[in-house]
Amino acid sequence: MNSKTKHIIGYTVTAVAAIGIGSAAASGGSGNTVTGATPAVTQTVAGDEGTPAATVTVTPPAETVTPPAETVTVTATPTAAGGGSANAGATIPGDGTYEVGVDVQPGRYTSTTPDSGNCYWARLKSADGFDGIIANNNSSGQSVVVIKASDKFFESSGCNDWTAR
Template sequence: MNKKHIVGYGVTAVACLGIGLAGNGGAPATTTPSAETVTVNSTAAAPTPAEATVTVTAPGATETHTVTETAEAETVSETVTETVTADPPAPEASIPGDGTFEVGVDVEPGTYVSEASGSCYWARLSGSDGFDSIIDNNFGSGQMIVTINESDRFFETSGCEPWSLRE
């Protein structure tokens, strides 16, 4: 239950008690309405306890009843979580060797050179599966040169030395 409500309920009960005591001193009620003054002061400043004071004064009364009630302050904490997404890494300007690399993600378009090797196979691909996706390919030995276009989807290499982007 909210602590502010506990203070409010306690203040209301004390006010009613005070009104009953100050109203007519326990004598039977009369048919003449009486105007009573009820003053409620409430303060709450975190982290100190909340405090409520009730003063009840009945017209013509010789006594004033004041009740002060204190309740623990309510602690509110809020956690804010922010997700930051890093930009994906830039495509490499070199190709390490064997593998299939996505153009524009893993490798940037351009002309690449692989130094002399035993047997080297490379292929420019329009897709990632089957012979139908081969745009161009070569198998050979020695230095290899290939130009990967922006329109190529993948570049596959096997048995080659690392590829370097020709500047």
């Protein structure tokens, strides 16, 4: 084989290797695991006078690309042992309607004697007026309420702040 034939074969092998490496790099950002081989490439080069033709087959190595695992963050809400409130010391403002599990957490809450003279509270299964009331109370003294996880809303009016116990 003369130097011209060797030169052409060398370029063919280099080009095929570059294609294999390039395809491995390009598949890295797909978000999936990719396993497989790039197809083999065969090149036949005619020889000079007196030199036979040469055939070169290049098979790139199999590729395996695995993306990093997805990070998952989980936030847990603790529960207290012995029936106490896991959010002891948490407060709810005295006036407003609050979504249970979002704005307020289930638990036992107390409100001191209201400055307004009357404290109204209600545990609600929906915001549909009287039909949504599970339990309610009016008080001129200290109030205690147990908000359950099954409640949808808690409403308070004229009360001092509620403190989890």
